[in-house]
Amino acid sequence: MANSNNSNNVKNILEKVICGIKFKNPIITASGTFGYGLEFIRFIDLNLLGGIAIKGISLEPVEGNPMPRIVETSSGLLNAIGLQNVGVKAFVAEKLPILKSFDTNIIVNFWGKSIDEYLKVAEILDNTDGVDMLEMNISCPNIKDGGISFSSSPLATSEIVSKVRKVVRNKPLIVKLSPNVTDIKEYLKVVEVEGADSVSLINTLIGMAIDIHNFKPVLANKTGGLSGPAIKPIALRMVYEAFSTVKIPIIGMGGIMTGNDAAEFILAGADIVQVGTANFTDPSAGINISNELKEYMESKLFNSIDDFRGKAVI
Amino acid sequence: MKAKVIKNIRVNDKYGYMIIESKELSSSSEAGKFFMLSPRINNITNSDPLINRAFAIADVFHNDTILFIYQIVGRVTTILTTVKEGDELNVVGALGTKFTICESKNVALVAGGVGIAPMIILGKKLRSQGNKVTLFYGGGSSKDILPLDILSGSYDNIEISTDDGSVGCKGLVTKLLLASNEKFDHIYTCGSTGMLSAVVKTVLSIDDGIDIEVSMEAKMGCGIGACLGCLIPTIDKNGTIANRRCCVEGPIFDGKTILFERLV
Numbered sequence: 001m002a003n004s005n006n007s008n009n010v011k012n013i014l015e016k017v018i019c020g021i022k023f024k025n026p027i028i029t030a031s032g033t034f035g036y037g038l039e040f041i042r043f044i045d046l047n048l049l050g051g052i053a054i055k056g057i058s059l060e061p062v063e064g065n066p067m068p069r070i071v072e073t074s075s076g077l078l079n080a081i082g083l084q085n086v087g088v089k090a091f092v093a094e095k096l097p098i099l100k101s102f103d104t105n106i107i108v109n110f111w112g113k114s115i116d117e118y119l120k121v122a123e124i125l126d127n128t129d130g131v132d133m134l135e136m137n138i139s140c141p142n143i144k145d146g147g148i149s150f151s152s153s154p155l156a157t158s159e160i161v162s163k164v165r166k167v168v169r170n171k172p173l174i175v176k177l178s179p180n181v182t183d184i185k186e187y188l189k190v191v192e193v194e195g196a197d198s199v200s201l202i203n204t205l206i207g208m209a210i211d212i213h214n215f216k217p218v219l220a221n222k223t224g225g226l227s228g229p230a231i232k233p234i235a236l237r238m239v240y241e242a243f244s245t246v247k248i249p250i251i252g253m254g255g256i257m258t259g260n261d262a263a264e265f266i267l268a269g270a271d272i273v274q275v276g277t278a279n280f281t282d283p284s285a286g287i288n289i290s291n292e293l294k295e296y297m298e299s300k301l302f303n304s305i306d307d308f309r310g311k312a313v314i
Numbered sequence: 315m316k317a318k319v320i321k322n323i324r325v326n327d328k329y330g331y332m333i334i335e336s337k338e339l340s341s342s343s344e345a346g347k348f349f350m351l352s353p354r355i356n357n358i359t360n361s362d363p364l365i366n367r368a369f370a371i372a373d374v375f376h377n378d379t380i381l382f383i384y385q386i387v388g389r390v391t392t393i394l395t396t397v398k399e400g401d402e403l404n405v406v407g408a409l410g411t412k413f414t415i416c417e418s419k420n421v422a423l424v425a426g427g428v429g430i431a432p433m434i435i436l437g438k439k440l441r442s443q444g445n446k447v448t449l450f451y452g453g454g455s456s457k458d459i460l461p462l463d464i465l466s467g468s469y470d471n472i473e474i475s476t477d478d479g480s481v482g483c484k485g486l487v488t489k490l491l492l493a494s495n496e497k498f499d500h501i502y503t504c505g506s507t508g509m510l511s512a513v514v515k516t517v518l519s520i521d522d523g524i525d526i527e528v529s530m531e532a533k534m535g536c537g538i539g540a541c542l543g544c545l546i547p548t549i550d551k552n553g554t555i556a557n558r559r560c561c562v563e564g565p566i567f568d569g570k571t572i573l574f575e576r577l578v
Contacts, residue, residue, distance in 0.1 A: 067545055
């Protein structure tokens with residue numbers, strides 16, 4: 001026990017390495033809920049986050065869906081933004097240089113309207129300095145060509161992942177999965193077989209809200225993706241299933257608002273978690289959740305994430 | 315950030331106002347800006363309602379307290395009616411763009427219902443810069459017209475209209491504006507989207523050279539430019555159409571740039 005009180009030697013119990021990338025804590029802000037990260041600089045110190053998952057980037061700029069795009073539901077938020085983004089060129093030229101100056105991992109979520117677009121944007125990002133990991137979105141429910149067709153069958157998922165894998169040679173490739181399937185285990189297996197380095201789950205669940213005075217769906221897109229605490233039990237169940245299905249690192253998400261929520265995901269098998277809708281309710285949510293998770297771990301005498309990862313899986 | 319409730323006053327069954335203490339929020343507050351208020355009062359971690367709500371900054375006192383006005387319309391504003399002195403709120407702000415404070419001009423402020431909120435601090439700021447300030451204040455009925463004591467010091471003249479004529483002139487606030495003999499240099503307005511559209515049309519019909527600033531309203535997911543849920547369709551002088559975030563590029567816009575016909 002010598003040196004255990006030496007402050008230079010204090011172990012960061014939150015540290016976690018996945019796919020060769022070191023995270024100072026297991027909290028990533030989720031794609032689509034944290035803009036390009038820059039929107040939050042005024043409010044928080046980005047250096048305190050384990051990572052930032054950038055809003056889904058495509059080859060060309062995308063305008064997104066008509067308004068209304070969001071509506072609150074019980075303990076949740078329905079959105080149909082439609083993957084609005086500035087396009088990969090503007091992201092790399094205008095946003096990434098500022099992001100690079102922060103000591104946090106940059107995970108760029110990306111998507112395409114066709115396999116060809118997926119490959120082009122993936123190749124650009126794979127060869128761009130300052131991008132630490134790629135997160136492939138095959139599961140946005142809000143636009144017709146937003147990748148959802150690639151998660152409509154294990155075969156379609158297999159095809160797109162195997163092709164993208166071939167062009168992503170330099171950086172770890174995460175595949176973000178849709179919960180809008182009958183059996184997520186089939187998709188998990190396929191993604192691992194095709195060489196993904198990690199999986200992240202879950203994306204939003206397709207939902208709807210109706211305006212009872214105007215007799216029509218509230219969202220212009222009619223349906224939207226449900227996020228927030230309302231989906232947490234479903235997300236946890238899927239992460240729990242993933243733990244017994246794949247060996248690659250699991251990034252869990254869905255309704256995490258507190259450190260205890262994050263602990264639940266890790267107990268279910270997540271290596272790292274993403275925090276999404278909570279960023280809207282408090283810009284410092286990710287940092288608070290990291291601090292609360294540390295308190296939880298200390299209270300249980302856990303010295304690392306691996307000390308309790310998957311502990312609830314029996 | 316935290317804010318402590320100093321006062322929560324119920325005006326009637328439709329409106330209340332609150333004074334809250336937060337140095338950070340007050341010091342960044344300016345006329346036109348807003349803040350997001352969490353429905354989690356006193357750090358109770360309820361998840362329903364979930365999303366923060368936007369409120370205009372109505373006034374700032376002593377650089378450490380702010381006034382805001384709420385109309386009781388939904389779950390969060392109903393919760394607000396139960397908030398007590400000393401309770402702790404969570405807020406994010408001040409956010410968004412601000413009104414232009416012109417100097418030594420003849421200006422009109424046009425407010426509808428709870429749209430009076432940012433017009434209180436705006437009127438004071440404008441008067442302090444030597445402007446002559448007229449308020450046109452409209453509502454459905456007398457209940458929508460707040461007691462004039464919280465408006466004191468903000469205006470040189472006040473003209474009121476209500477739909478039912480229970481106070482002031484009967485009819486829409488745009489009728490008052492049209493009937494006015496004043497020649498205004500600059501007009502500021504805040505209210506429902508329908509009212510804002512009518513005010514902009516009215517002003518353009520009087521003189522399209524008058525500057526008009528509108529405070530737009532939109533359902534916001536985050537208030538800080540991340541969710542892209544609050545877009546306002548706009549057109550600039552060159553005819554370029556663009557969706558702009560109400561929370562960051564707004565809520566204060568040049569009224570002539572808003573494509574009202576595209577707003578539901």
